[in-house]
Amino acid sequence: MRWSGMYIDAVSAVLGEPVDSARAVAEGRFSAEEAARSRQRAARVSDRPAPDLAIDAARLALDRAGRDPRDIGLLIHAGCFHQGISFANTAAYVQRGALGHGEAMAFELRQMSNGGMAALELAAAHLSAVPEVTAALLTTADRFAEPRFPRWTADRGLVFGDGGTAAVLSRTPGRLRLVATATHSEPSLEGLHRGDDLHHPPADPAAPLDLVARKRVFLEGTPLAETIARNEAGMLTAVKRCTEDAGCDVADMAAVVVPFFGADLSHKQCIGPLGVPEERTLLEYGLGVGHLGPGDQFAGLSHLLETGRIDTGDRVLLVGVGAGFVWTCAVVEVTGGAGAGADAEAGRD
Numbered sequence: 001m002r003w004s005g006m007y008i009d010a011v012s013a014v015l016g017e018p019v020d021s022a023r024a025v026a027e028g029r030f031s032a033e034e035a036a037r038s039r040q041r042a043a044r045v046s047d048r049p050a051p052d053l054a055i056d057a058a059r060l061a062l063d064r065a066g067r068d069p070r071d072i073g074l075l076i077h078a079g080c081f082h083q084g085i086s087f088a089n090t091a092a093y094v095q096r097g098a099l100g101h102g103e104a105m106a107f108e109l110r111q112m113s114n115g116g117m118a119a120l121e122l123a124a125a126h127l128s129a130v131p132e133v134t135a136a137l138l139t140t141a142d143r144f145a146e147p148r149f150p151r152w153t154a155d156r157g158l159v160f161g162d163g164g165t166a167a168v169l170s171r172t173p174g175r176l177r178l179v180a181t182a183t184h185s186e187p188s189l190e191g192l193h194r195g196d197d198l199h200h201p202p203a204d205p206a207a208p209l210d211l212v213a214r215k216r217v218f219l220e221g222t223p224l225a226e227t228i229a230r231n232e233a234g235m236l237t238a239v240k241r242c243t244e245d246a247g248c249d250v251a252d253m254a255a256v257v258v259p260f261f262g263a264d265l266s267h268k269q270c271i272g273p274l275g276v277p278e279e280r281t282l283l284e285y286g287l288g289v290g291h292l293g294p295g296d297q298f299a300g301l302s303h304l305l306e307t308g309r310i311d312t313g314d315r316v317l318l319v320g321v322g323a324g325f326v327w328t329c330a331v332v333e334v335t336g337g338a339g340a341g342a343d344a345e346a347g348r349d
Helices: 021-026 032-038 050-065 090-098 112-129 187-193 211-219 224-246 263-274 293-306
Strands: 007-015 017-020 042-045 074-078 105-109 135-142 163-170 176-185 255-257 315-322 326-334
Touching (some): 007 293, 017 021, 050 135, 050 163, 074 090, 105 112, 112 163, 112 176, 135 293, 163 293, 211 224, 224 315, 263 315
Parallel strands (some): 074 135
Antiparallel strands (some): 007 163
16 A cells, blocks of 8 residues: 555663573573574663653654644554453553543454554554544553463564564654555464464463464474465565555665564564565664564664664665464655654663
């Protein structure tokens, strides 16, 4: 989908404190073999509830955008893991803390690690269809708290990091123009993160999550080579649709932001199939952060702006990958207008 007159006013990220991988290895929480294969230097770890991280990121994004909270008519909050309490409306909590008014429609979006990107596409469609809504606030947040979620060993090839991110989308010309988005899904792969737990819940629901075991169950019925091929084809389909709608190619991008996986997994699942040089991605940055669930793309875009790695006229490809499987991609262009960038404050990247 090619968008007209749609802008990202600002993006932000509020991350946990860095915990070195070497420390996790020394404490027996991370294997030396996985540390070497992933090249993960550190993971961001927070002791704060995920929705509070989202609220901080939202306030920072609104400040960077120069937006009054009452400008916001839509709020979408995305997360992967438990948001702190069961049977509660997390989006309403973020709305109260970040906006403080009831004139916005707020809801949660559950699309695993693709949640932030899906929210971007949904918000663009909503703003295009409802003239009364002039701006939307998109938030993501996860805290992968141990021991329920063993961030270092729950999956292979990546480590999970804690943080909240936010983006403000509007029809007011700003520093970043949303050029195009595209989504593709491959539900035949949904079992990769489910295993057989849906109808056979574990005896101990509080036991640490083991995503590796779930994948092992799925791969008993689906060949690994076929799984890899479907995964790669799905991502490339979304990327091709997005870049074609944007009238450009992956080679034209000043930067490509893919999920913050470990080095080996990033190359196999994203960087290699896309054919982009590692230096045009944020791999090194992600290796000091960890996978933020649905927040990698907003955090990455914020980092690109804060570090001056992109300038007027540059285009950036954002690639979202979510269990299920679903991919949402976006092409954004730096316009040189106001908003979207500012120096990070303490504890923010």
